[in-house]
Amino acid sequence: MNIEQIFELPNFRTQLGELRKNKTEKSTEDWWKEFNGKHSILTDITRKDEYVGVGNDKRLVKKAKEIVTFQKKITNTAIAFMFGKPVKLSMRNEEEAIEEPFNSLKQMWRDTKLDYFNRELMRHGSVETEVAELWYVEEAETGFKPRVKLISEKEGYAFYPNWSGTGDMDAFVVEFKKADATGKKNLDCVAIYTAAEITEAVKTSSDWEVETKPNPFGKIPAVLYQQDAREWGDVQTLIDRLEMMISRHADTNDYFAGPILKVWGKLKEAPNKSQDAKSLQFDADFDDDGKERKADAEYLTWMHTPESLKLEYNIIRELIYELTHTPEISFGKVKGLGNVSGIALTLLFLDPIIKAMNKEEIYGKGLQRRVNLMKAILGTIDTSKKKLYDQLDVDIEFQSILPNNIPEVVSTLADAKVAGIISTSEAIRQNPQVSNAQQVEEELKSEASLQGGSFEL
Secondary structure, three states, X not given: OOHHHHHOOOOHHHHHHHHHHHOOOOOHHHHXXXXXXOOHHHOOHHHOOEEEOOHHHOEEEOOOOOOXXXXXXXXXXXXXXXXXXXXXXXXXXXXXXXXXXXXXXXXXXXXXXXXXXXXXXXXXXXXXOEEEEEEEEEEEOOEEEEEEEEEOOOOOOEEEEEEOOOOOEEEEEEEEEEEOOOOOOXXXXXXXXOOOEEEEEEEOOOOEEEEEEEOOOOOOOEEEEEOOOOOOHHHHHHHHHHHHHHHHHHHHHHHHOOOEEEEEOEEEEOOOOOOOOOOOEEEOOEOOOOOEOOOEEEEEOOOOOOHHHHHHHHHHHHHHHHHOOOOOOOHHHHOOOOOOOHHHHHXXXXXXXXXXXXXXXXXXXXXXXXXXXXXHHHHHHOHHHHHHHHHOOEEEEOOOOOOOOHHHHHHHHHHHHHOOOOOHHHHHHHOOOOOOHHHHHHHHHHHHHHOOOOOOO
């Protein structure tokens, strides 16, 4: 049902019940536990600590429960390749009058700290598979200030959209709790956002108290981000297996990794650890027939290393990285790379780059909707420029975190300029050493005129 049909239902309780049909149940609490290192091996019955021995010899034997937080590694690396460098906003319009609204939008982006918010947003979305941002305006001494809030289950919200028959989101529902006037009781609250109205309801002992007001923005002030599974979902069983292998091997090491001395005969006295020249001395020892027994000692060692265990460990570890498109970028892996070219570096990290490009299907569309929503909010705050904000066309470009080979880039730009296939102005803009292209261009013109020459563009 579309939202108009739902609002025609007899009362708010019925309307909310219909909207709740779109709510999907997820195991977000368990997923956050996986992310934060509270893994199943900690409660696995086969890893339960046991008492051995009887009487005075009874003691507790603790089994190793090793945790490997691949979940954080996979998620944080994906965030770094997606939002490690801030997204770049550029204006497609050529009209000079549009430049001021564009600067206002970029200032709003900075004021709401969206470059940092993006990473937090993706972290919650990577764990919960569904996350949203909710925009609102609060009044301040200097005027109205746009604000954004992260909407996720970890933050205490239940949320779900309503889709129209054409597949568009025509309502966004947020459920949460807030303290009553006494601060001793939490009240159930619901907010329903449509393009036309904002409906807020608080549950009382008998019914819902409902208040509806116009939506000043003319757009649903929420952006929803969804992905099919948690970031490490495809490899969770492999992580469980790896942790069990490491834990069992740790137990084996506890028993057998330390030196074990096997002795034949009567050892007179074991050597002291502070002695420089250690030796073993034996007393004479005889069997029942009066024949002297041989006295000797040697260390017990494993005759065979667990090669199959090592092989399985390496295979599982490699699969975890490969199936999640996560690069293994530890110091030991990259220390021998040297000064590689930009193309070689890109090819080396092609897998996570492809993953980030696929993620743009989710976050690219979401950020574009965010920009449109920000334009609507700014047009509401400053109605005199509303038409200009409507005309503003903003492009979003995701940036790579891979380092540039600056000499290679500058040399390529210089060659392109000499070949006549790029202007000096464009070469300056693309130079990674230049922070303000317009300023550098003016400085070069000034220097050229002082030297009696000309600066060619």
